[in-house]
Amino acid sequence: MDLFFQQLLxxxxxxxxxxLIAVGYTVVYGIVQLINFAHGEVFMIGxxxxxxxxxxxxxxxxxxxxxxxxxVGAIAVSVTxxxxxERVAYRPLRNAPRLAxxxxxxxxxxxxQEAIRLFYPGAKSAMPFPQIEFVTGAAMEWGPLTxxxxxxxxxxxxxxxxxxxxxFINRTKLGRGxxxxxxxKDTARLMGINVDxxxxxxxxxxxxxxxxxxxxxxxxxxxxxxxxxxxxxxxAFTAAVLGGIGNIMGAVVGGLVLGIxxxxxxxxxxxxxxxxxxxxxxxxxxxxxxxxxxxQGILGAKTVDRA
Amino acid sequence: xxVHTMEQAPAAKTFGATVLEASGVTMRFGGLTAVNNVDLxxxxxxxxxxxxxxxxxxTTFFNCLTGMYKPTEGEVKFLGTILPPKxxxxxxxxxxxxxxxxxxxxxxxxxENVMVGRYCRTNALALTSIIRGPKxxxxxAESRRxxxxxxxxxxxxxxxEHLARNLPYGDQxxxxxxxxxxxxxxxxxxxxxxxxxxxxxxxxxxxxxFRIRDKGLAVVVIEHDMRFIFSxxxxxxxxxxxxTLIEGSPQEVQSDHRVIEAYIGQPDADEEELxxxxxxxxxxxxxxxxxxxxxxxxxxxxxxxxxxxKEGQA
Numbered sequence: 001m002d003l004f005f006q007q008l009l010x011x012x013x014x015x016x017x018x019x020l021i022a023v024g025y026t027v028v029y030g031i032v033q034l035i036n037f038a039h040g041e042v043f044m045i046g047x048x049x050x051x052x053x054x055x056x057x058x059x060x061x062x063x064x065x066x067x068x069x070x071x072v073g074a075i076a077v078s079v080t081x082x083x084x085x086e087r088v089a090y091r092p093l094r095n096a097p098r099l100a101x102x103x104x105x106x107x108x109x110x111x112x113q114e115a116i117r118l119f120y121p122g123a124k125s126a127m128p129f130p131q132i133e134f135v136t137g138a139a140m141e142w143g144p145l146t147x148x149x150x151x152x153x154x155x156x157x158x159x160x161x162x163x164x165x166x167x168f169i170n171r172t173k174l175g176r177g178x179x180x181x182x183x184x185k186d187t188a189r190l191m192g193i194n195v196d197x198x199x200x201x202x203x204x205x206x207x208x209x210x211x212x213x214x215x216x217x218x219x220x221x222x223x224x225x226x227x228x229x230x231x232x233x234x235x236a237f238t239a240a241v242l243g244g245i246g247n248i249m250g251a252v253v254g255g256l257v258l259g260i261x262x263x264x265x266x267x268x269x270x271x272x273x274x275x276x277x278x279x280x281x282x283x284x285x286x287x288x289x290x291x292x293x294x295x296q297g298i299l300g301a302k303t304v305d306r307a
Numbered sequence: 308x309x310v311h312t313m314e315q316a317p318a319a320k321t322f323g324a325t326v327l328e329a330s331g332v333t334m335r336f337g338g339l340t341a342v343n344n345v346d347l348x349x350x351x352x353x354x355x356x357x358x359x360x361x362x363x364x365x366t367t368f369f370n371c372l373t374g375m376y377k378p379t380e381g382e383v384k385f386l387g388t389i390l391p392p393k394x395x396x397x398x399x400x401x402x403x404x405x406x407x408x409x410x411x412x413x414x415x416x417x418x419e420n421v422m423v424g425r426y427c428r429t430n431a432l433a434l435t436s437i438i439r440g441p442k443x444x445x446x447x448a449e450s451r452r453x454x455x456x457x458x459x460x461x462x463x464x465x466x467x468e469h470l471a472r473n474l475p476y477g478d479q480x481x482x483x484x485x486x487x488x489x490x491x492x493x494x495x496x497x498x499x500x501x502x503x504x505x506x507x508x509x510x511x512x513x514x515x516x517f518r519i520r521d522k523g524l525a526v527v528v529i530e531h532d533m534r535f536i537f538s539x540x541x542x543x544x545x546x547x548x549x550x551t552l553i554e555g556s557p558q559e560v561q562s563d564h565r566v567i568e569a570y571i572g573q574p575d576a577d578e579e580e581l582x583x584x585x586x587x588x589x590x591x592x593x594x595x596x597x598x599x600x601x602x603x604x605x606x607x608x609x610x611x612x613x614x615x616x617k618e619g620q621a
Contacts, residue, residue: 173422173426173429173443173447173450176415176422176426177423177426179415179419180412180423180426183412183413184412186375186394186410187410187412188412188423189394189395190373190375190394190397190398190403190404191398191423191424191426191486191490192398192399192426192427192490193395193423193426193427194395
């Protein structure tokens with residue numbers, strides 16, 4: 001039983017990371033019906049943004065007060081990349097056949113990976129991520145549970161981001177604009193809403209969470225690499241579909257469910273099919289099962305619904 | 308009010324400044340000319356009717372006015388300036404519209420729908436909306452108040468918290484009008500505001516349009532219900548196959564034989580039966596004078612084919 005709770009906690013941690021990234025897929029999909037496959041790279045670049053901030057300004061410091069600066073640095077970089085990407089690569093294709101932006105997304109994804117690999121000093125192999133004493137220090141023992149501090153950081157980040165996002169969508173003018181655009185772009189335009197700006201905001205919003213996820217990932221794994229966005233992005237996309245693509249709370253739920261299933265599968269499926277080599281198989285098997293019985297996803301909705 | 312009183316009234320009516328001046332508006336899609344060289348002038352406090360058989364180009368013309376289409380030729384002057392063909396600029400300048408097929412934001416409440424209409428009249432930027440400074444909060448409260456007032460104005464005050472998609476059909480149409488009014492328009496374009504409504508709702512819609520006019524707005528109405536149009540409008544503009552057939556007072560248009568022909572063509576026996584049947588259903592005492600005044604076939608009959616169509620759609 002202790003093992004169960006331990007794996008539940010590990011699953012929640014992993015799931016929180018997926019959820020933070022998944023929100024970016026779902027928000028953008030809700031607004032422009034585009035699967036932004038380069039979003040995993042936005043997450044990766046956020047991590048490098050945090051690393052660069054630390055290297056340039058705080059090298060050698062491990063005190064907690066640098067963490068907020070690293071988060072700000074991560075968000076600044078990831079949001080910039082996402083907004084530029086939208087402006088340069090997606091906006092010109094807004095009215096193109098749907099395959100065109102999809103292929104573009106894959107192209108951007110490769111472009112960003114290679115750009116980091118080639119131009120970020122030392123990024124050809126994995127780079128150590130700065131260790132912030134307070135969040136990467138010795139794990140805590142809560143009764144039978146071993147709780148890593150970075151896990152609490154990740155889960156806490158998800159909780160705060162989700163609350164802020166809910167507030168933003170449901171209680172602000174801009175959020176109302178996003179809901180309107182997600183439901184009917186032409187009518188929204190006729191209400192005087194700047195649709196291009198709303199689209200950019202959607203990309204920025206997703207990138208903000210992805211940037212935070214990048215920091216969380218770096219703190220948990222101790223190192224980052226230019227390829228880390230690929231699998232994380234794929235899993236987060238799975239989480240978004242699992243929860244119901246277009247639905248923000250669905251992305252959060254989908255991420256957590258996926259994380260927990262992976263953690264449980266590693267621990268409790270016996271024999272040949274158990275253990276960590278099979279965890280991805282079980283994650284995607286879950287996706288297939290859910291899509292067969294509930295194609296719209298767990299909280300499925302066609303638009304960015306009530307967050 | 309009866310059509311009879313209107314027959315004496317129009318000459319005495321005076322309107323305010325010119326709000327909309329569309330001249331030579333032409334819209335071609337490839338080889339198809341949907342709207343051909345149409346002029347339309349609307350004044351403050353005036354209700355203009357836009358009629359014509361299905362496919363005459365009425366909605367396309369609306370789309371040209373609101374910047375959804377860029378007219379192939381011609382220009383649209385609004386309050387003296389030529390508008391860029393951008394919906395956002397058009398709304399900001401003071402032109403609002405409703406849609407033939409209702410296009411509310413179904414997953415938002417009635418109040419939120421109307422608040423979206425306030426979007427272009429509030430200045431708070433993205434950042435201030437996150438930080439929630441005092442200016443933003445004041446603006447937000449103001450939007451909420453105005454939205455509630457407009458819901459009350461159209462008679463939907465009690466449904467503020469209902470999701471738009473759950474409202475009855477007639478209420479959805481009125482909600483669209485409230486949302487359009489929220490943009491502070493000088494001119495409102497209504498695309499078939501009574502489509503699918505029962506007689507009571509139609510009467511309410513008429514009263515509502517009069518009240519909108521009384522606020523000093525200019526109104527352009529597309530409608531197939533001829534009795535509604537002729538008892539509502541100060542002037543009526545008839546389009547047929549994208550071209551202006553006639554523009555004039557309801558009496559002039561009503562009695563123009565070409566208008567009747569455009570609607571019912573050369574009636575064969577079947578159609579006449581339908582017309583007669585519909586006519587019998589529609590009979591209402593207060594329109595009698597107008598009918599009596601007309602030579603047969605009365606324009607009343609012109610309404611009937613479209614009514615038949617509407618029943619089919621419902």
